[in-house]
Amino acid sequence: MRQLLTLAMCFGMLSACNDTEQLIPTYEVRPQPFSLAVPMKGELEAAQATAIGVPSRRPMTIAWLEQEYTQVKKGQLVARFDAEQLSLDMRQEMLAIMLLEEDMKLNRENLSTAEKEVNVDKALVVKEFAFADEFSIDDLRVYSQLEIIENMQNKEYLGAKDEYLDWKKDSVVEQNTSAIDVIAIRKQGSQAKYDQLKLAMDTLEIRAPYDGMLVYEANWRGEKPAIGETVFPGRPIAKIPDMSAMQAKGYVLDKEAIDLAPGQTVSITLDAYPDQLFTGKVKEVSGFSRTISRNNPTKYFEVTVNIDDQTSDLLTPGRKLHASIQVSQNESRLTLPTQAIYSEQGVNFVFKQTGSEFIKQRIEIGQKNLFMVEVTEGLASGDVIALAYKELL
16 A cells, blocks of 8 residues: 555656646757848938038027028028127127227336336436536545545446446336237237127128028937027038938937948838838948937937938928838848846856756857847757746746
8 A cells, every 4th residue: 555655656746747847848949030120210311411500700699590491592591690699799899909908008108108217317317427527536635535435436326327227228118018018919819809700790691502492400419400599610500402312310229229231221111101111221320329319318329321212202301210220131040039048147048958957058149139039159050948937047
């Protein structure tokens, strides 16, 4: 009886083990077609355009803008800048120039007065020299020796005083001349600022260089010019595109930008016309990712796409689009399902079947899509792995 009970327990344990093994789903690793498409969002733009920027070398505030995507004629007003701040700055610079001119005038008067005072003192010394020479007597029969020595010392004093007055004159001229030169330099700086402001006042209006569609230029954050915004020299605020050659400019999440390269095939759909499909090729991929919104830290790679069909009337600047970049298509690669991969401290691994057991096997992965992941190291064709069996962890 006891032996039968023991056999029954062993049989139950074996049955439980068999049930556990049957409950472990497995997958045989083998090469199979693998495709990878990277999503992109963006808008249409012209491949070539004439930029319209700030005409002066001063920051200027936008007071008025023509409606974007308007068909403009040559010479038509497209933007106007605010003159109030420029006018205030001009008055300030003009006042600074007038004050500097008064300072220069005052320094010149001080110099002239100081030179006159020195010249008067020098003339007096000359008279004193002449008087001393005229009444200089070195005869001991007439003057005592002490009086003769005093007369000689008086001449030496007059000579020293004359040298001091020469030094004083040179010093006064040098000091006042240096002060005048400094004021002149400051005046030149104020005059240059005034000239820049006057040029800005003369170029408050921007007009279209030729006929075309007006498109505003976004900055590095993706923001377009707006009324009240201050724009700086060198930044284009608008452009008139060449409509004969259109392209797509879009952004790809930096985490999804895997192996993007020029020449890859792109499928494009316009948000306004989702049933119309356009194709193209990747023209350029930015060398680094960046944010495209002030309040959003997410980084994107910028991608430019050449569009194959340029005859459609639907291709106009500014139209939003979604695209799919075909990085790889139906290439034979060693892949396995995403749910079969586990990660621990940055190391990827799977459970590889060895006989009746499953052992932890470290792997290196490559590209991946929504369902499959490429395995570059750690597994070979024909290996069997466990699928999503948490009890093995």
